[in-house]
Amino acid sequence: MFSETEERNLKDITELYGKVKELIIFCEENQEEFKINKEVSDFSPSAIQAVIPNYYSEIRPSVESITTDIIKLRNNKDIAQPSPELFNEYFRNVIKLQEMFKVIVIAKPSLIEYANKERKGKWSDVSLQIIVGIIIGAILVWVGLSG
Numbered sequence: 001m002f003s004e005t006e007e008r009n010l011k012d013i014t015e016l017y018g019k020v021k022e023l024i025i026f027c028e029e030n031q032e033e034f035k036i037n038k039e040v041s042d043f044s045p046s047a048i049q050a051v052i053p054n055y056y057s058e059i060r061p062s063v064e065s066i067t068t069d070i071i072k073l074r075n076n077k078d079i080a081q082p083s084p085e086l087f088n089e090y091f092r093n094v095i096k097l098q099e100m101f102k103v104i105v106i107a108k109p110s111l112i113e114y115a116n117k118e119r120k121g122k123w124s125d126v127s128l129q130i131i132v133g134i135i136i137g138a139i140l141v142w143v144g145l146s147g
Protein backbone atom coordinates (compact mmCIF):
# COMPACT_ATOMS: atom_id res chain seq x y z
CA MET A 1 0.00 0.00 0.00
CA PHE A 2 2.37 2.72 1.25
CA SER A 3 6.11 2.98 0.83
CA GLU A 4 8.30 3.14 3.93
CA THR A 5 8.71 6.89 3.44
CA GLU A 6 4.97 7.40 3.11
CA GLU A 7 4.32 5.28 6.22
CA ARG A 8 6.91 7.27 8.19
CA ASN A 9 5.43 10.57 7.00
CA LEU A 10 1.92 9.39 7.85
CA LYS A 11 3.09 8.33 11.31
CA ASP A 12 4.80 11.72 11.84
CA ILE A 13 1.69 13.59 10.71
CA THR A 14 -0.54 11.49 12.97
CA GLU A 15 1.71 12.15 15.99
CA LEU A 16 1.81 15.86 15.15
CA TYR A 17 -1.97 15.92 14.81
CA GLY A 18 -2.30 14.32 18.26
CA LYS A 19 -0.05 16.98 19.79
CA VAL A 20 -1.88 19.81 18.04
CA LYS A 21 -5.28 18.47 19.12
CA GLU A 22 -4.11 18.11 22.74
CA LEU A 23 -2.67 21.61 22.66
CA ILE A 24 -5.80 23.18 21.19
CA ILE A 25 -8.11 21.44 23.67
CA PHE A 26 -5.94 22.45 26.62
CA CYS A 27 -5.70 26.07 25.46
CA GLU A 28 -9.45 26.32 24.80
CA GLU A 29 -10.36 24.86 28.20
CA ASN A 30 -7.83 26.87 30.16
CA GLN A 31 -7.67 30.12 28.24
CA GLU A 32 -8.77 32.22 31.22
CA GLU A 33 -6.56 30.44 33.76
CA PHE A 34 -3.54 30.05 31.40
CA LYS A 35 -1.11 32.61 32.78
CA ILE A 36 -1.80 30.81 36.17
CA ASN A 37 -1.53 33.95 38.30
CA LYS A 38 -5.33 34.37 38.15
CA GLU A 39 -5.75 31.09 40.05
CA VAL A 40 -3.93 32.50 43.07
CA SER A 41 -5.05 36.13 42.81
CA ASP A 42 -7.65 35.76 45.59
CA PHE A 43 -5.08 34.62 48.13
CA SER A 44 -2.65 36.61 50.23
CA PRO A 45 1.06 36.44 49.45
CA SER A 46 1.63 34.79 52.84
CA ALA A 47 -0.90 32.04 52.02
CA ILE A 48 0.70 31.46 48.61
CA GLN A 49 4.19 31.38 50.10
CA ALA A 50 3.14 28.98 52.87
CA VAL A 51 1.30 26.54 50.61
CA ILE A 52 3.39 26.81 47.41
CA PRO A 53 6.87 27.79 48.63
CA ASN A 54 8.36 27.89 45.12
CA TYR A 55 5.57 30.04 43.61
CA TYR A 56 7.40 33.37 43.82
CA SER A 57 10.90 31.97 43.28
CA GLU A 58 10.21 29.51 40.43
CA ILE A 59 6.64 29.24 39.16
CA ARG A 60 5.77 32.89 38.65
CA PRO A 61 9.08 33.81 36.97
CA SER A 62 8.75 30.72 34.75
CA VAL A 63 5.23 31.71 33.73
CA GLU A 64 6.44 35.18 32.79
CA SER A 65 9.40 33.78 30.87
CA ILE A 66 7.37 31.14 29.03
CA THR A 67 4.67 33.67 28.17
CA THR A 68 7.32 35.93 26.67
CA ASP A 69 8.80 32.99 24.75
CA ILE A 70 5.38 32.01 23.39
CA ILE A 71 4.79 35.56 22.19
CA LYS A 72 8.18 35.52 20.44
CA LEU A 73 7.43 32.13 18.87
CA ARG A 74 4.07 33.37 17.59
CA ASN A 75 5.67 36.49 16.13
CA ASN A 76 8.45 34.51 14.44
CA LYS A 77 6.32 31.78 12.91
CA ASP A 78 6.27 31.59 9.15
CA ILE A 79 2.91 30.39 7.86
CA ALA A 80 4.36 29.72 4.41
CA GLN A 81 7.03 27.43 5.84
CA PRO A 82 5.84 25.82 9.08
CA SER A 83 8.67 24.70 11.32
CA PRO A 84 8.35 21.47 13.33
CA GLU A 85 11.10 22.74 15.65
CA LEU A 86 9.17 25.93 16.33
CA PHE A 87 5.98 23.99 17.00
CA ASN A 88 7.80 21.53 19.30
CA GLU A 89 9.28 24.42 21.29
CA TYR A 90 5.83 25.99 21.57
CA PHE A 91 4.37 22.63 22.58
CA ARG A 92 7.07 22.11 25.28
CA ASN A 93 6.33 25.57 26.69
CA VAL A 94 2.61 24.87 26.86
CA ILE A 95 3.29 21.52 28.56
CA LYS A 96 5.42 23.35 31.17
CA LEU A 97 2.56 25.79 31.76
CA GLN A 98 0.18 22.86 32.01
CA GLU A 99 2.37 21.23 34.67
CA MET A 100 2.59 24.46 36.68
CA PHE A 101 -1.17 24.94 36.37
CA LYS A 102 -1.65 21.42 37.74
CA VAL A 103 0.54 22.28 40.77
CA ILE A 104 -1.64 25.33 41.48
CA VAL A 105 -4.91 23.40 41.06
CA ILE A 106 -3.70 20.64 43.38
CA ALA A 107 -2.63 23.24 45.98
CA LYS A 108 -5.87 25.24 45.79
CA PRO A 109 -7.72 23.37 48.59
CA SER A 110 -4.74 24.00 50.88
CA LEU A 111 -4.73 27.67 49.85
CA ILE A 112 -8.41 27.92 50.74
CA GLU A 113 -7.81 26.23 54.10
CA TYR A 114 -4.88 28.54 54.85
CA ALA A 115 -6.91 31.61 53.87
CA ASN A 116 -9.75 30.51 56.15
CA LYS A 117 -7.30 30.14 59.05
CA GLU A 118 -5.92 33.59 58.28
CA ARG A 119 -9.43 35.08 58.37
CA LYS A 120 -10.24 33.33 61.66
CA GLY A 121 -6.99 34.63 63.12
CA LYS A 122 -7.78 38.17 61.97
CA TRP A 123 -11.30 37.89 63.35
CA SER A 124 -9.89 36.73 66.70
CA ASP A 125 -7.57 39.73 66.78
CA VAL A 126 -10.44 42.10 65.95
CA SER A 127 -12.65 40.47 68.57
CA LEU A 128 -9.93 40.83 71.19
CA GLN A 129 -9.44 44.50 70.26
CA ILE A 130 -13.18 45.14 70.55
CA ILE A 131 -13.37 43.44 73.95
CA VAL A 132 -10.34 45.35 75.25
CA GLY A 133 -11.84 48.59 73.91
CA ILE A 134 -15.15 47.91 75.66
CA ILE A 135 -13.38 47.14 78.95
CA ILE A 136 -11.24 50.28 78.73
CA GLY A 137 -14.32 52.33 77.82
CA ALA A 138 -16.27 50.86 80.76
CA ILE A 139 -13.39 51.61 83.13
CA LEU A 140 -13.14 55.21 81.86
CA VAL A 141 -16.89 55.68 82.24
CA TRP A 142 -16.80 54.18 85.75
CA VAL A 143 -13.80 56.39 86.73
CA GLY A 144 -15.55 59.42 85.25
CA LEU A 145 -18.77 58.71 87.18
CA SER A 146 -16.88 58.01 90.41
CA GLY A 147 -14.78 61.13 90.27
